Amino acid sequence: MSTPNPGAVLRGAVDLSSLRNRPQPPAEGAAPASPDAAAAPSLVFDVTDASFGQVLELSRTVPVVVDLWAEWCGPCKQLSPILEKVVMELAGRLVLAKVDVDANPQLAQAFRAQSIPLVVALVGGQPVPLFTGAVPEQQVREVFTQLLQLAAQNGVTGTVPVGEGGESPAEPGEPELPPLHAEAFAAIEAGDYPRAIAAYEKAIAENPRDADARAGLGQVRLLDRVQGVDLQEAREAAAASPRDLDAQFRVADLDLAGGHVDDAFDRLLDLFALLPADERAPVRERLLELFGLVGDADPRVIRARSRLASLLF
Structure with a gap:
């Protein structure tokens, strides 16, 4: 497990150029992006090798947290609900893009995902390393606060409208845990x-x-x-x-x-x-x-x- 450390200076720590310019259809029901309101399918969504170009463009308006995970990874299953919860509470100030590394080897290679869960951010199309491994909720909150500050310093201050493109993926009436x-x-x-x-x-x-x-x-x-x-x-x-x-x-x-x-x-x-x-x-x-x-x-x-x-x- 690594210590969370959002980069103070944005730099291309990983090469995403091959994924940057793929033409993508607009997300269904999404409004055109503007400096204040970003177009995203939801606050939490899956992303693939093929659709990642759209996510890079989205990151020019709102910070994107990328969660690289796999179905077999126990720590991933512990961390993912925490990431989703904190993202929802931030009400559209950032979004969470989930990458199944087994189904998307090009993204796994681009982000150098040697260990998972691996969590990085995208700000203005540039990657920002966050942390590797499962971390407690309070630590996630602290890292996301730093990420929002970093994004603001780089002029990325848009939001995703909650209730339109930003509704929670959880359905009302979902059964409570025992x-x-x-x-x-x-x-x-x-x-x-x-x-x-x-x-x-x-x-x-x-x-x-x-x-x-x-x-x-x-x-x-x-x-x-x-x-x-x-x-x-x-x-x-x-x-x-x-x-x-x-x-x-x-x-x-x-x-x-x-x-x-x-x-x-x-x-x-x-x-x-x-x-x-x-x-x-x-x-x-x-x-x-x-x-x-x-x-x-x-x-x-x-x-x-x-x-x-x-x-x-």
Whole structure:
């Protein structure tokens, strides 16, 4: 996880030139852009390799936050609702463009998305790095405040009309979260992962079939394990002690949280192969936990399960 740091000077940290000039049809129902009112499909919307040129143009009127995520990424699922909530509260002063990196490899490459979630901003067509990894809601608010200040310094002060192009994607009457789930989400937003873990564990104790609670528990346990861990120090410790389970687990967790799924699986599978049979159980358990976070249907999980089976038999 990196420290949020909106750039004080706009500069082309990534090359977006190949995506800049693609002609795009106007968004359905959108009004023409003006210095005061920007045309956007909503405050939160999906963007693709093909439609990104329109987003770059939009950023000349209103700051655009870009959330690079993937379906298999647990920290992404924790961060995205926080980003959406804060964007909605800012009432059109900035918008959120969501990029599925698996479906949009050109954008993933352009933004150098080596780890996700990756959050950047666009101001006047120029990228501004914000942060990598899941961060608490208060930190998101602070970064967005800095972003708005930076945008104002560069003359980007437009808004998206709320209630026209800026309605919330959530439908009225959307069912509320169960109380323990709501408690867990509130704790996650506050960065209090132990409290979130306790809430999910209580939900599972009350209903062992609560699949959402089990998924949430796995994700927040991962966030709790990697919080505050220095990646370089963790790698050095793992390299110095190849058979140290805690050291290897720590790097595998960091790799998975950063989107390096194959690296995480390969590290644990190599460790599994290195250990005698009577010491392998904890490694297998951690592998199964990480498989559950990524999803059984993911090709990387299927490959890793196949290798694990070959090592077992």
